[in-house]
Amino acid sequence: MDAIKIEGLTRRFDDLIAVNKISFNVKQGEVFGFLGPNGAGKSTTLAMLSTLLEPSEGKAHVNGFDIKHRKDEVRKSIGMVFQDSTLDEELTAWENLDLHCRLYGVPGELRAKRILDLLKLVELEDRKDSLVKTFSGGMKRRLEIARGLLHEPSILFLDEPTLGLDPQTRNKLWDYIGKLNKNKGITIILTTHYMDEADKLADRIAIIDRGKVIALDSSANLKNKVGGDVINIETTDPEAVQKFVEKCKFCKEAKRHDGKVTISTDHAEKKIPELISLAEKNKVKIISVSINKPTLEDVFLYYTGKTIREQEASSIEHLRERRRMHSR
Numbered sequence: 001m002d003a004i005k006i007e008g009l010t011r012r013f014d015d016l017i018a019v020n021k022i023s024f025n026v027k028q029g030e031v032f033g034f035l036g037p038n039g040a041g042k043s044t045t046l047a048m049l050s051t052l053l054e055p056s057e058g059k060a061h062v063n064g065f066d067i068k069h070r071k072d073e074v075r076k077s078i079g080m081v082f083q084d085s086t087l088d089e090e091l092t093a094w095e096n097l098d099l100h101c102r103l104y105g106v107p108g109e110l111r112a113k114r115i116l117d118l119l120k121l122v123e124l125e126d127r128k129d130s131l132v133k134t135f136s137g138g139m140k141r142r143l144e145i146a147r148g149l150l151h152e153p154s155i156l157f158l159d160e161p162t163l164g165l166d167p168q169t170r171n172k173l174w175d176y177i178g179k180l181n182k183n184k185g186i187t188i189i190l191t192t193h194y195m196d197e198a199d200k201l202a203d204r205i206a207i208i209d210r211g212k213v214i215a216l217d218s219s220a221n222l223k224n225k226v227g228g229d230v231i232n233i234e235t236t237d238p239e240a241v242q243k244f245v246e247k248c249k250f251c252k253e254a255k256r257h258d259g260k261v262t263i264s265t266d267h268a269e270k271k272i273p274e275l276i277s278l279a280e281k282n283k284v285k286i287i288s289v290s291i292n293k294p295t296l297e298d299v300f301l302y303y304t305g306k307t308i309r310e311q312e313a314s315s316i317e318h319l320r321e322r323r324r325m326h327s328r
């Protein structure tokens with residue numbers, strides 16, 4: 001049985017389609033990454049799957065339970081760590097976990113052991129009696145993960161688990177998440193707009209943009225689709241470069257963005273001399289050329305024509321425009 005089955009799931013907020021007919025399955029024991037820019041619809045999808053938000057259309061099953069008709073069973077079988085902290089800062093770590101046990105009906109005789117085991121797992125046992133308000137961002141996240149696991153769910157949802165954390169803390173959290181999956185066999189669905197996070201953790205990645213899943217595969221397969229190599233050309237005239245590059249026979253794809261032109265090709269190192277001479281012939285000044293293996297950023301660019309950062313900037317602009325229209 002698949003851990004999650006999603007068919008045509010859709011959510012509208014007035015005239016905005018936040019999630020647009022998405023369909024995919026998540027296998028049991030998988031770490032599944034949901035990658036996309038801010039505003040793409042990741043949190044809305046998790047909110048529907050965890051029964052906190054009604055879908056406008058479509059259906060989904062979590063652990064075999066219909067999210068519309070079997071809400072209680074769905075909730076009991078999942079753990080959820082939200083994008084924004086929902087810990088009670090005025091309580092200690094232990095008290096936060098104990099409260100959750102009571103809410104979820106974890107039997108009294110099991111509570112203390114389970115809380116202690118999970119505090120050990122996230123290396124917070126020595127801080128069990130400290131108030132949460134004295135914790136760093138990374139410690140709070142770890143405590144939230146522990147809390148999400150108290151009722152022993154088989155699926156854990158993590159919404160932007162390392163948002164705002166420093167690189168070292170992020171690395172540490174990635175270790176915990178990986179271990180949870182490997183040692184406990186918990187299916188993990190995480191959302192992120194960090195490419196490296198999806199790359200590092202996820203067995204398969206669904207790339208979501210403006211409410212739609214635009215690609216879904218393992219990181220390696222997604223990158224293979226882009227091609228062997230990526231050449232980045234920085235130039236004073238990206239439009240002209242894109243034009244002559246697109247006519248080259250070796251170019252699979254040329255995208256213009258941020259004053260750069262990105263080309264997907266094979267054996268890039270052999271193509272550079274030709275590119276330079278083409279630039280000279282076309283009287284275009286090239287500032288720099290670099291070659292890299294495709295990254296998930298290149299995958300996103302390949303499918304959308306924009307980098308994730310540019311897409312975020314344009315969706316903020318889009319939102320402002322909508323507000324202006326409404327306020328008129």
Ligand SMILES: Nc1ncnc2c1ncn2[C@@H]1O[C@H](COP(=O)(O)OP(=O)(O)O)[C@@H](O)[C@H]1O
Nearest residue numbers: 013016018036037038039040041042043044045
């Ligand atoms: N409660 C809501 N009311 C209106 N619009 C919302 C609401 N929640 C989310 N949205 C909009 O839906 C879109 C997707 O949001 P979200 O799922 O939070 O994206 P992500 O988690 O990928 O950043 C955004 O445009 C957001 O502004």
Ligand SMILES: [Mg+2]
Nearest residue numbers: 042043044083
């Ligand atoms: Mg979100």
